[in-house]
Amino acid sequence: MAKIIVVTSGKGGVGKTTTSAAFGTGLALKGYKTVIVDFDVGLRNLDLIMGCERRVVYDFVNVINGEARLSQALIKDKRVENLSILPASQTRDKDALTQEGVEKILEDLKQDFDYIICDSPAGIERGAFMAMYFADEAIVVTNPEVSSVRDSDRILGLLASKTKRVQEGLSPPKEHLVITRYSPKRVAAGDMISIETVQEILAISLLGVIPESQAVLRASNSGIPVVIDEKSDAGQAYMDTVLRFLGENIPYRFITEEKKGLIKRLFGSKSNTEAVLA
Amino acid sequence: MSLLKLIKQKLRDSKSCNSANLAKERLQIIVAHQRNLQRPGKIDLDDLQMKLVEVISSYLHIDKGLVNVELQRDADRSLLELNVTLPEQI
Numbered sequence: 001m002a003k004i005i006v007v008t009s010g011k012g013g014v015g016k017t018t019t020s021a022a023f024g025t026g027l028a029l030k031g032y033k034t035v036i037v038d039f040d041v042g043l044r045n046l047d048l049i050m051g052c053e054r055r056v057v058y059d060f061v062n063v064i065n066g067e068a069r070l071s072q073a074l075i076k077d078k079r080v081e082n083l084s085i086l087p088a089s090q091t092r093d094k095d096a097l098t099q100e101g102v103e104k105i106l107e108d109l110k111q112d113f114d115y116i117i118c119d120s121p122a123g124i125e126r127g128a129f130m131a132m133y134f135a136d137e138a139i140v141v142t143n144p145e146v147s148s149v150r151d152s153d154r155i156l157g158l159l160a161s162k163t164k165r166v167q168e169g170l171s172p173p174k175e176h177l178v179i180t181r182y183s184p185k186r187v188a189a190g191d192m193i194s195i196e197t198v199q200e201i202l203a204i205s206l207l208g209v210i211p212e213s214q215a216v217l218r219a220s221n222s223g224i225p226v227v228i229d230e231k232s233d234a235g236q237a238y239m240d241t242v243l244r245f246l247g248e249n250i251p252y253r254f255i256t257e258e259k260k261g262l263i264k265r266l267f268g269s270k271s272n273t274e275a276v277l278a
Numbered sequence: 279m280s281l282l283k284l285i286k287q288k289l290r291d292s293k294s295c296n297s298a299n300l301a302k303e304r305l306q307i308i309v310a311h312q313r314n315l316q317r318p319g320k321i322d323l324d325d326l327q328m329k330l331v332e333v334i335s336s337y338l339h340i341d342k343g344l345v346n347v348e349l350q351r352d353a354d355r356s357l358l359e360l361n362v363t364l365p366e367q368i
């Protein structure tokens with residue numbers, strides 16, 4: 001059975017698109033037929049993160065309006081097998097996504113894919129609502145920071161009340177917490193709230209912790225999802241997240257401060273502090 | 279490490295300067311408040327006000343703009359305040 005997963009957060013700029021691209025690519029690398037759908041009408045940028053911006057001909061809204069077939073709008077990834085992208089439209093019309101139109105496209109995608117990843121726009125308005133409405137599961141992306149956690153809590157409230165599953169009397173979409181831009185060093189210094197605090201406040205199960213990383217900007221500069229950069233901390237943390245999602249028991253990495261001893265400093269050891277979350 | 283650096287670090291480490299703790303305390307309050315508002319069965323004050331105006335108008339001539347309903351909540355109690363300004367003589 002195909003699964004629809006929304007990547008959402010409320011607040012903008014916390015890493016939803018980065019996470020959608022990395023998570024979706026990771027699932028495809030593991031052999032699952034995956035499509036990543038950009039719901040950010042008017043501000044599409046998933047295509048940029050995935051490096052396929054020059055191949056966009058038709059988009060989501062063209063398909064809804066019957067101006068193109070779904071197969072014409074889908075972009076097959078050139079690097080990763082099993083992976084496709086459905087770009088958002090650059091139209092300014094915020095009402096371009098109709099509920100019936102979105103439902104029809106998602107139903108069609110379900111025929112061909114195992115996972116449908118919906119990259120939500122920021123906010124709690126129409127676009128974000130459309131991205132979450134049909135979801136079976138939700139990845140809530142949160143930065144360890146007051147406004148991001150507050151907004152994530154609001155999104156959790158909406159997931160529990162405004163989704164199709166709930167309105168049909170089913171259990172709400174399964175919620176997973178992904179904390180991004182985490183800096184163990186700043187947590188140790190008392191300048192950043194910890195994983196435990198975010199978890200305690202949001203009270204949903206943790207799926208991944210992605211460190212603040214130079215590799216993310218590098219990846220977006222080159223239009224390659226960071227999970228493909230297997231040597232990078234963020235790439236590894238995203239792959240761990242995918243594996244946990246698929247049911248593997250993977251210890252958390254990059255969550256404690258790396259104390260550089262003299263030897264490490266001299267020889268630049270690559271090993272990272274590993275730890276298992278209690 | 280210079281003395282100044284050492285002092286700075288000590289200051290930063292002391293609990294009173296730990297901004298993460300402050301963030302946590304603020305979040306606990308903000309989120310509790312937010313969930314209170316989101317709770318199903320939360321009171322729709324506009325609707326309540328409309329209905330109160332309706333009921334009161336059937337007994338008294340009142341200016342509908344001069345009815346005010348407010349709900350105040352704090353940690354251990356809630357207060358529903360109804361203010362109706364009546365015309366000079368009833």
Ligand SMILES: Nc1ncnc2c1ncn2[C@@H]1O[C@H](COP(=O)(O)OP(=O)(O)O)[C@@H](O)[C@H]1O
Binds near residue numbers: 019122214220
């Ligand atoms: N783990 C990370 N480390 C460093 N920068 C990050 C990380 N995750 C995201 N960013 C940066 O944050 C910005 C916003 O990310 P993006 O995925 O576009 O957020 P959103 O889709 O939620 O608006 C981008 O500039 C991105 O490069």
Ligand SMILES: [Mg+2]
Binds near residue numbers: 016017018040120121
């Ligand atoms: Mg985005």
